[in-house]
Every structure is written in C-alpha cells, then in structure tokens.
Amino acid sequence: xxxxxxxxxxxxxxxVSRDCFxxxxxxxxxxxxVEAYKGELFNCKTTVENEHDMLKAVAxxxxxxxxxxxVFLGNFGPETPETLIAKYFDGPCMFVxxxxxxxxxxxxxxxxxxxxxNCSYNLGMRHIKGYIPEYPxxxxxxxxxxxxxxxxxxxxxxxxxxxxxxxxGPRPQDFFACNAPIKGLYELGVEVEENSELDLLxxxxxxxxxxxxxxxxxxxxxxxxxxxxxxDLSRRMAQFELTLLDWADQYKGSRxxxxxADKCWPAFPKEFGFEPCYVNSRLVSRGIPVACEVxxxxxxxxxxxxxxxxxxVTLLDINNSVPQYIYDEDIKGKYDYRLxxxxxxxxxxxxxxxxxxxxxxxxxxLIQNRLLENGGTPDFTRGTLEGDIAASKxxxxxxxCDAQGNLRSYIAEGEVLDVPTRSFGGIGIFAIPEMxxxxxxxxxxxxxxxxxxxxxxxxxxxxxxxxxxxxxxDIAYNQPASLPYPTENPFK
Numbered sequence: 467x468x469x470x471x472x473x474x475x476x477x478x479x480x481x482v483s484r485d486c487f488x489x490x491x492x493x494x495x496x497x498x499x500v501e502a503y504k505g506e507l508f509n510c511k512t513t514v515e516n517e518h519d520m521l522k523a524v525a526x527x528x529x530x531x532x533x534x535x536x537v538f539l540g541n542f543g544p545e546t547p548e549t550l551i552a553k554y555f556d557g558p559c560m561f562v563x564x565x566x567x568x569x570x571x572x573x574x575x576x577x578x579x580x581x582x583x584n585c586s587y588n589l590g591m592r593h594i595k596g597y598i599p600e601y602p603x604x605x606x607x608x609x610x611x612x613x614x615x616x617x618x619x620x621x622x623x624x625x626x627x628x629x630x631x632x633x634x635g636p637r638p639q640d641f642f643a644c645n646a647p648i649k650g651l652y653e654l655g656v657e658v659e660e661n662s663e664l665d666l667l668x669x670x671x672x673x674x675x676x677x678x679x680x681x682x683x684x685x686x687x688x689x690x691x692x693x694x695x696x697x698d699l700s701r702r703m704a705q706f707e708l709t710l711l712d713w714a715d716q717y718k719g720s721r722x723x724x725x726x727a728d729k730c731w732p733a734f735p736k737e738f739g740f741e742p743c744y745v746n747s748r749l750v751s752r753g754i755p756v757a758c759e760v761x762x763x764x765x766x767x768x769x770x771x772x773x774x775x776x777x778x779v780t781l782l783d784i785n786n787s788v789p790q791y792i793y794d795e796d797i798k799g800k801y802d803y804r805l806x807x808x809x810x811x812x813x814x815x816x817x818x819x820x821x822x823x824x825x826x827x828x829x830x831x832l833i834q835n836r837l838l839e840n841g842g843t844p845d846f847t848r849g850t851l852e853g854d855i856a857a858s859k860x861x862x863x864x865x866x867c868d869a870q871g872n873l874r875s876y877i878a879e880g881e882v883l884d885v886p887t888r889s890f891g892g893i894g895i896f897a898i899p900e901m902x903x904x905x906x907x908x909x910x911x912x913x914x915x916x917x918x919x920x921x922x923x924x925x926x927x928x929x930x931x932x933x934x935x936x937x938x939x940d941i942a943y944n945q946p947a948s949l950p951y952p953t954e955n956p957f958k
Contacts, residue, residue: 472723473628473773476531478535478536494540524554539578543578549596558595561598564604626773626936632725638759641916646868651867702740728757730743735849751820752778767919771861771921778818778820783917790805808896809905815831815891825854857883857884861923862920863918863929864917880901
C-alpha cells in the first residue's frame with residue numbers, strides 16, 4: 467500500500483563521544499553503521515562531545531529534513547548532551563550503543579555498554595522520552611538491524627502526532643462499548659473533531675452532480691469485476707466516497723493525517739440510500755481508516771496498524787465461535803489448533819477487497835434488511851463488501867481507553883485459516899494460540915469491546931514497542947498455558 471496518509475520516515479544518525487575517550491571510536495563506528503544500513507539515512511558529521519556540539523548536530527539533522535533519529539554511543543558518551551538531543555529534536559529518537567570488537571581493548575575500548583546505563587538514567591531524570599531497543603548494544607550490522615526495526619515504530623509515533631480523527635454521529639447507545647472517553651486521545655497527541663450525521667448528509671447532497679463521480683464509478687467497476695456489484699448503486703457510493711475525501715482534505719486543519727469514525731446505522735442507509743461499507747473498504751485500502759459505529763479507538767487502532775505494517779488493515783467484530791462440525795470437517799487434523807483457539811471475525815463489509823477471496827462481491831446487509839426493509843427485496847441496505855477473508859498471517863490488536871480514562875492494549879498474533887465460513891458478511895475463521903484463555907482473561911476480564919483491529923501480518927513486535935514507547939502500562943497478549951493469567955483459576 468502506498469499512501470500519503472501515513473508518514474515517510476527520514477532517518478538521521480548522530481554519534482556521541484565522551485571527551486575522555488578517543489572521538490575516532492565514535493566517528494569510525496558511526497561510518498561502519500552508515501555502510502551497513504540499507505535504507506535512506508542522513509549521516510550527521512558532527513560528533514557530539516558537549517552541548518554546543520549537540521545544538522549544532524540537531525540543527526544539521528533538522529535542516530536535512532530528518533523526522534526520526536538514531537543517537538549512537540560509539541563510546542561511553544556524554545550523558546547530558548546525548549540526552550538533550552532528544553529534547554531539542556522534534557521527533558522520536560532511538561538510543562543505541564557500540565559493542566566492542568575492534569581488536570584493541572586498551573586504546574580501542576569504548577565502554578558504551580556502561581555508558582548506555584547512564585544514558586537511560588539521565589533520560590529518566592530529565593523526563594525525556596527515548597526509544598531503547600530490546601538489547602541496545604551491538605556491532606554495525608546489529609545496529610543497522612535495530613534501525614530497520616525502529617523505522618515502523620517511528621512512523622507510527624510520527625503519524626499519531628499528526629493525526630486527526632473525524633467522527634460523524636453520536637456513538638450508539640446499544641454499542642456502549644464504543645463509547646470510550648476521548649481523554650486518552652489527547653494524551654497521545656491525537657486531535658478529534660466530532661460532527662453530526664446531518665453535517666455529513668448536507669455535504670453528501672452538495673456532491674450530487676460532482677463531475678468526478680463517473681470516474682469513481684468506473685474505478686469501482688474495474689475493482690470488483692462484472693457481476694460483483696450493483697451498477698445502479700455505484701453513483702450513490704461514488705458520491706459518498708468523494709464527500710469523505712473532500713471532507714478529509716478540507717477539515718484536517720493543522721494535521722497532516724486523518725481517520726474517520728462514522729455512524730453507519732440505523733439512520734444512515736435510509737437517508738443516504740445505501741450501506742457505506744464498500745466505500746469504507748476502499749478508503750482503508752488507500753490508507754484512510756473509516757471505523758464503523760463511531761468507534762473512535764477502532765479508527766485509532768487501525769491507523770496504528772497501518773503505520774506499523776505499511777499495509778492496509780481492517781476492523782472486525784470478535785464475533786462468533788466456530789461450530790464443532792466445521793472444526794471437525796476442515797480444521798481438526800489439518801491445523802494445529804483446538805476448537806477454542808478459533809473464532810470468526812466478522813463485519814458487514816468494510817474489509818479491503820485485496821484481503822478477501824475471489825468470491826467477494828457487493829451485497830446487502832442481511833441484518834439491516836430485516837430491520838429496515840422488513841426482509842424484502844433489498845434497496846438501501848445494499849452496499850456491503852461480502853465474502854470470506856483470504857488466508858493470511860494476522861495480528862489482532864487494540865488500543866483502548868477504559869472507563870477510568872486509562873489507556874491499555876492487547877496484541878495477539880495468529881492467522882486466518884483457509885477454511886470456508888459458510889456465512890455472510892466480510893468474515894473469516896481466525897486461529898490464535900490459546901485464544902480461549904485470552905478471550906476470557908483479557909478481552910472479557912478487562913472489559914474490551916467487541917471490535918478488534920486486524921493487521922495482515924505478524925507485527926506484534928512492532929506494536930508492542932509502539933505501545934511501550936507511548937507509555938501504555940497494560941499491554942496484554944495471548945499468554946502460553948505455562949504462564950497463567952492473574953485471574954485464571956489454578957485449580958481448573
């Protein structure tokens with residue numbers, strides 16, 4: 467996915483050196499890292515020994531357009547200047563240190579292993595946020611690998627700093643779990659703009675004769691293919707797509723990136739003339755999340771997953787158990803999962819078509835058809851993108867604000883199985899190791915809502931580092947059976 471709605475990381479590196487150590491140690495080791503790193507990198511030639519060097523180096527990386535930074539302790543390092551780099555640089559900073567191995571442990575020993583301790587202590591004393599990898603000491607090749615792993619973390623942090631979530635409609639009473647306090651968003655630096663459904667309807671009507679509609683209809687037809695969409699419905703949906711895109715452009719204000727959380731039922735289909743699901747799927751495939759049911763933290767989670775994975779995502783209900791007969795017919799003996807490791811993830815039809823099986827098609831929302839059209843021939847309840855979600859590695863995750871206003875999260879890696887669901891909507895059979903215990907002792911026990919974000923790869927490591935950097939204290943995961951949850955009965 468190529469998207470202008472997620473940031474491009476422009477990484478720089480600054481080496482630091484304690485003045486009682488040879489500066490050449492840091493300079494040479496920095497050059498070795500620059501040679502080993504395969505991505506785009508600005509090599510700051512000023513090696514920092516004091517605060518004047520620090521100001522000069524920070525000015526250089528800012529002038530080069532860097533928005534993320536590696537602070538490299540080529541030797542013990544000057545504790546105050548090196549930590550002040552993160553204070554004066556407006557972006558995420560990673561702190562790493564050099565391993566010994568140059569062959570000379572008399573004049574060539576840098577003691578950066580020791581210096582990293584004082585660096586972390588100084589960051590804490592000054593309340594300066596810095597990203598420190600799992601094991602932050604290494605050779606040039608090791609540091610280059612850490613830098614590559616830092617890029618998606620930095621991309622997510624930068625993205626959140628520039629994100630506005632635009633909402634339409636009050637959060638639904640019957641889906642009270644989506645009514646989380648927005649206080650946590652402001653703590654993350656995310657801006658929120660809440661609007662009425664009427665605002666959206668007025669903007670939609672203003673696009674009725676938009677000259678771009680025909681081109682969008684043609685693009686929809688090419689995307690779906692013959693017999694996979696309703697030609698008479700396309701103009702309504704294209705009109706809505708242009709409405710959202712224009713709103714994002716006109717109202718993101720000082721922010722660079724945008725996500726939506728929209729009210730999609732029960733008033734929406736009757737007043738707009740269609741279900742918005744397919745349009746939502748098209749926007750998310752282009753890097754603009756549109757969360758269902760005004761799920762603001764769902765939109766936030768989707769955006770985080772896009773930045774972390776560099777790919778599109780979806781938002782699904784953790785919906786229903788897998789029947790025993792499907793497990794016996796298609797899973798048992800073919801996959802190494804128990805029945806309780808599996809569940810069905812479902813939503814009406816918002817998953818990008820590129821992540822679905824070839825049988826996907828635009829259909830109608832069965833539940834809404836029963837409610838709003840009395841189960842008759844569907845008209846305005848059409849517009850869902852339905853079909854089985856394609857087999858893939860996945861990460862199921864969410865960042866949420868609880869009822870007390872505290873941010874917390876969960877992450878679980880698994881897969882979508884290549885097993886027919888025999889059901890409706892955008893749906894897939896998911897398998898996550900120890901899902902049954904995770905469901906009970908994390909999702910149920912901690913009061914998480916039914917919506918979970920899905921990244922189509924294993925990005926748990928990146929998400930964990932992102933949440934840790936953001937200061938999230940509670941990062942839950944699907945613990946192995948050998949590691950019981952605090953609420954798990956040991957006598958079961």
